[in-house]
Every structure is written in C-alpha cells, then in structure tokens.
Amino acid sequence: xxxxxxxxxxxxxxxxxxxxxxxxxxxxxxxxxxxxxxxxxxxxxxxxxxxxxxxxxxxxxxxxxxxxxxxxxxxxxxxxxxxxxxxxxxxxxxxxxxxxxxxxxxxxxxxxxxxxxxxxxxxxxxxxxxxxxxxxxxxxxxxxxxxxxxxxxxxxxxxxxxxxxxxxxxxxxxxxxxxxxxxxxxxxxxxxxxxxxxxxxxxxxxxxxxxxxxxxxxxxxxxxxxxxxxxxxxxxx
Amino acid sequence: xxxxxxxxxxxxxxxxxxxxxxxxxxxxxxxxxxxxxxxxxxxxxxxxxxxxxxxxxxxxxxxxxxxxxxxxxxxxxxxxxxxxxxxxxxxxxxxxxxxxxxxxxxxxxxxxxxxxxxxxxxxxxxxxxxxxxxxxxxxxxxxxxxxxxxxxxxxxxxxxxxxxxxxxxxxxxxxxxxxxxxxxxxxxxxxxxxxxxxxxxxxxxxxxxxxxxxxxxxxxxxxxxxxxxxxxxxxxxxxxxxxxxxxxxxxxxxxxxxxxxxxxxxxxxxxxxxxxxxxxxxxxxxxxxxxxxxxxxxxxxxxxxxxxxxxxxxxxxxxxx
Numbered sequence: 001x002x003x004x005x006x007x008x009x010x011x012x013x014x015x016x017x018x019x020x021x022x023x024x025x026x027x028x029x030x031x032x033x034x035x036x037x038x039x040x041x042x043x044x045x046x047x048x049x050x051x052x053x054x055x056x057x058x059x060x061x062x063x064x065x066x067x068x069x070x071x072x073x074x075x076x077x078x079x080x081x082x083x084x085x086x087x088x089x090x091x092x093x094x095x096x097x098x099x100x101x102x103x104x105x106x107x108x109x110x111x112x113x114x115x116x117x118x119x120x121x122x123x124x125x126x127x128x129x130x131x132x133x134x135x136x137x138x139x140x141x142x143x144x145x146x147x148x149x150x151x152x153x154x155x156x157x158x159x160x161x162x163x164x165x166x167x168x169x170x171x172x173x174x175x176x177x178x179x180x181x182x183x184x185x186x187x188x189x190x191x192x193x194x195x196x197x198x199x200x201x202x203x204x205x206x207x208x209x210x211x212x213x214x215x216x217x218x219x220x221x222x223x224x225x226x227x228x229x230x231x232x233x234x235x236x237x
Numbered sequence: 238x239x240x241x242x243x244x245x246x247x248x249x250x251x252x253x254x255x256x257x258x259x260x261x262x263x264x265x266x267x268x269x270x271x272x273x274x275x276x277x278x279x280x281x282x283x284x285x286x287x288x289x290x291x292x293x294x295x296x297x298x299x300x301x302x303x304x305x306x307x308x309x310x311x312x313x314x315x316x317x318x319x320x321x322x323x324x325x326x327x328x329x330x331x332x333x334x335x336x337x338x339x340x341x342x343x344x345x346x347x348x349x350x351x352x353x354x355x356x357x358x359x360x361x362x363x364x365x366x367x368x369x370x371x372x373x374x375x376x377x378x379x380x381x382x383x384x385x386x387x388x389x390x391x392x393x394x395x396x397x398x399x400x401x402x403x404x405x406x407x408x409x410x411x412x413x414x415x416x417x418x419x420x421x422x423x424x425x426x427x428x429x430x431x432x433x434x435x436x437x438x439x440x441x442x443x444x445x446x447x448x449x450x451x452x453x454x455x456x457x458x459x460x461x462x463x464x465x466x467x468x469x470x471x472x473x474x475x476x477x478x479x480x481x482x483x484x485x486x487x488x489x490x491x492x493x494x495x496x497x498x499x500x501x502x503x504x505x506x507x508x509x510x511x512x513x514x515x516x517x518x519x520x521x522x523x524x525x526x527x528x529x530x531x532x533x534x535x536x537x538x539x540x541x542x543x544x545x546x547x548x549x550x551x552x553x554x555x556x557x558x
Binding site for chain 2: 028031033034035037038039040041043099100101102104105106130133134137138139140191192194195196197198199
C-alpha cells in the first residue's frame with residue numbers, strides 16, 4: 001500500500017474502533033439502554049467483550065502481516081488498536097467502579113450541581129470498602145485488574161518519545177506484556193462465568209491460535225537464519 | 238407487496254391460539270370452582286378484556302412487598318436463567334416460545350397416599366389464585382420485585398396426603414430435547430432437579446406459581462407451573478415442573494451437583510455467606526428503567542426472616558449454606 005493511503009486507513013480504523021462506543025452512547029441517549037433488563041450488567045459485558053476483541057485484533061496484526069510482504073503496512077495500525085483495547089478496558093473498569101460497585105452517580109451529580117465537588121469523593125468513600133474487599137478476595141477481579149494495569153503500562157509507554165528514550169530492544173521486551181494481558185483477560189472471563197457456561201471458549205481458541213502463530217513464526221525465522229544441520233553436513237562431505 | 242395499514246402488534250404480544258383455547262377452558266373450570274366456593278368468588282375481581290386470553294383472576298394476599306417499586310414486566314420477562322433454552326439471560330426470552338405448555342400434566346409420586354397425574358388446569362383451579370408481590374433475589378447478586386400469581390404450595394401438597402415418612406419434596410422440570418434446544422449443553426444433567434425440606438415446602442410463603450403480573454407465566458419464566466421460594470436464591474425455585482416427588486431423604490439438586498462449593502442445598506439468601514466468587518452483601522435492584530440502579534444491602538432470608546427463620550433455629554447457616 002502506498003504510504004500516502006495510510007492516513008485514510010488510520011481514519012477508517014479509528015471510526016471502526018469507535019463504532020461500539022458510539023453505539024453504546026446512542027443506546028444511552030435513546031433510553032434503550034435503561035430499558036434493558038440489567039443495564040449495568042449489559043454495559044459491563046459490552047465493554048469487557050470489546051476490550052478483549054480489540055486486544056485479540058491487536059494480537060492478530062503481526063501474524064496477518066507476516067502472511068505476505070504486501071501487508072507489512074499493517075504494523076502501523078498496531079499501536080492504535082492496542083490503545084483502543086485499553087480504552088474499552090478502561091470503560092469496563094469504569095463501569096465496575098461507578099456503576100457495579102453501587103456508587104450513587106445521581107447523588108454525586110446532584111452534589112456537584114449544588115456546588116459540592118466533594119460529593120464525588122464522599123460517594124466514592126461509601127463504596128470503597130466493597131471494592132477493596134473485591135480486590136483482595138476475588139481472584140477474577142484480581143486477574144482482571146492485572147490485565148488492566150498491564151494495558152495501562154503499555155498505553156503509557158506507547159508514545160514514540162518513550163520508545164526512543166527506552167531503546168527499541170527494551171521497549172519491545174516490555175511490550176511483550178501484551179501476551180500476558182491477553183492471557184489474564186481470558187482467565188478473568190473464565191473465572192467469572194458460572195459452572196457450565198462455556199461462552200469464553202471462542203476467545204480462548206482465538207488467543208491460542210494467535211499465540212501459537214508466534215511460536216510458528218519464530219520457528220520459521222530461526223530455520224531461515226540458520227540452515228538445517230543436514231545441509232551443513234552435505235556441504236562438508 | 239405488504240401494505241402496513243394498521244398499527245402493528247408485536248408478535249410477542251400475540252397469544253398463540255392454543256394457549257387462548259386452553260386458558261378459556263381453564264378459566265371456565267376455575268369460575269365453576271369459585272362458584273362452589275361462594276365467598277372466594279365474591280371477592281375475585283373480573284379481569285379487564287385487554288389481553289384477556291392470558292389474564293388470571295387473582296385475589297389479594299397479605300404477602301406483599303410495599304417498600305420497593307415493582308420491576309417492570311418487560312425486565313422480569315427478558316432476564317431469565319433457564320439453561321435449557323441457553324445460558325445467556327436473554328436467551329430464554331428468545332428461545333422458550335417453542336415450549337408447549339398445553340396439554341401439561343404434573344405427576345405426583347413417592348411417599349404420599351394419593352400419587353397421581355394431574356392436569357395443569359385442574360391444579361390451577363384447586364384454590365383461588367393470589368397475587369403476591371415478592372422480592373426475588375438471584376444468586377448473581379441482582380434482585381427484582383415481582384407480583385407472582387399462585388397459591389401456597391402446602392395447600393396442594395396436603396391434598397396429596399404425604400406420609401409421615403416424607404421429609405423432603407423434589408421438583409423435576411421438563412426435559413424435552415425436542416423443545417429445549419440447549420438442554421444438556423451447559424453441563425446440567427437433565428432434568429433440572431430441585432428440592433425443599435418438608436417444612437419449607439409447607440411454609441405458606443412457598444408459592445405454587447402459575448402467573449406473574451396477573452397473567453399466565455411467560456415460558457421463559459417457567460410456564461405453566463413453577464414454585465417460588467422467596468427467601469432462597471432464585472435457582473431454588475424450579476421452573477416448568479412435571480414431577481413432584483415425596484422423599485425420605487434430601488434429593489440431589491442441580492446446582493449443588495454442578496458445584497457444591499458454590500451452591501448449597503438450602504441456598505437461603507444470606508448476606509453473611511459470600512458466594513466464593515462474589516459478595517452476597519449487596520444486590521443490584523432491577524426495578525426501574527435506569528442505568529443507575531440502586532445497590533442495596535441484602536437482607537437475611539431476603540427480608541422474610543419473621544416468616545421463615547424459625548425453621549432454621551439451631552442450624553449453622555454458614556455450614557448449611
């Protein structure tokens with residue numbers, strides 16, 4: 001693809017990545033979201049699903065572009081898609097903190113409108129014990145939090161400036177944490193569903209394929225760099 | 238070409254003809270029964286004509302939650318755990334319409350003097366149907382407030398004349414692969430089995446339920462007959478019941494089979510005993526159309542302690558969760 005097409009492709013990918021968020025916003029504004037049986041549960045799953053799917057899409061970029069030399073431009077979308085994974089993961093965490101936990105949003109907003117900014121904090125302190133208990137006692141919350149923190153670290157170190165500061169090799173080593181984030185996110189999913197629910201198997205399979213693809217790619221690379229031992233023997237004889 | 242000249246009625250609002258016919262039959266039987274009862278009939282209000290096909294004649298009941306708003310009917314009927322129709326809580330509302338609820342019989346067996354197979358319409362006509370507004374607490378930490386229509390299960394059980402040796406009652410749900418596309422796919426070994434101790438089953442709060450919101454149950458809610466045990470987590474309230482069995486020992490129960498660490502036989506609502514994976518101290522109250530639902534403290538026995546706590550006196554409820 002010619003270099004000057006890249007900005008257009010990037011714009012398109014931005015739009016695509018923002019579509020789910022726009023849909024959620026539209027559902028809220030039309031009132032449809034409030035009419036769902038359990039809007040908070042819906043939002044939690046919606047944002048969680050999209051965070052995971054963005055993460056998987058991000059992990060798919062490298063193996064896909066390796067399929068053919070003409071796809072190498074795709075690497076320029078990798079950071080962006082990764083940042084959208086972080087964006088949806090943050091919405092997911094936000095849903096937990098401000099809606100799932102019992103944080104009284106209407107009361108906090110009323111406080112703010114009356115000029116009491118501190119109400120935001122006062123409401124937070126009311127639900128903090130519940131969240132702390134979850135973070136210390138619930139493995140599925142912990143592993144989800146781990147995934148988010150990893151994505152936070154990657155997002156924070158994503159600018160070009162940081163890359164130059166860190167040096168390519170160190171930066172790349174750090175950014176391999178994306179695999180850990182993917183694994184943590186999928187475990188988070190398995191640990192929260194009830195016994196007998198197998199919904200997470202699809203994302204698990206996709207993640208497994210994407211991780212396996214890297215092992216295969218690495219093996220191919222290795223094989224190309226070092227000719228097989230058999231041919232070495234053949235030339236020496 | 239299809240010309241849409243009239244106001245469209247959503248297909249979900251249209252009652253299948255079979256249901257209408259079956260219900261008209263049952264209503265006739267019920268009205269006849271009420272005539273004999275005299276006083277009860279006098280207090281029964283006649284239903285409005287709109288959607289009359291599925292309306293139930295109900296009498297009032299002393300068991301009504303008044304401190305919480307009632308959950309909108311659409312929410313109660315679109316958020317159901319009924320794994321035979323899919324594991325997503327939206328699945329049953331989409332898939333359960335294929336279940337045939339007429340003809341329907343319930344087989345009563347085991348330790349009783351009058352084992353028999355009874356037609357659903359006969360069961361419905363046996364006692365006046367009360368409307369009771371109950372709190373409904375799911376083990377997943379959300380709750381609703383639902384007007385259920387039925388009569389005390391104990392009334393029905395007594396008519397079967399249980400033997401003194403009967404200590405437990407088991408309920409088996411319909412297990413029909415032809416009508417339940419997802420049956421067995423979730424690891425549940427069909428049929429869904431639930432059970433109560435005899436005193437729990439006989440407690441007047443335990444409702445043999447045929448309807449909600451003054452109408453016959455939607456299929457996804459466990460039509461045409463289920464139990465509602467309001468002080469226990471929702472999964473204890475078996476749906477679409479086909480067998481009632483009197484036993485001398487506790488029956489196996491489906492969720493206990495699946496994961497005995499997470500779901501006990503009693504499963505009384507108890508804020509002090511957390512689910513291993515989440516807190517049971519609070520619940521998300523789904524009784525308003527808002528994205529900011531109230532999260533309220535969960536009450537012991539779901540707020541029915543006065544009526545039921547006595548049955549568990551001396552028991553360690555942490556051990557018998």
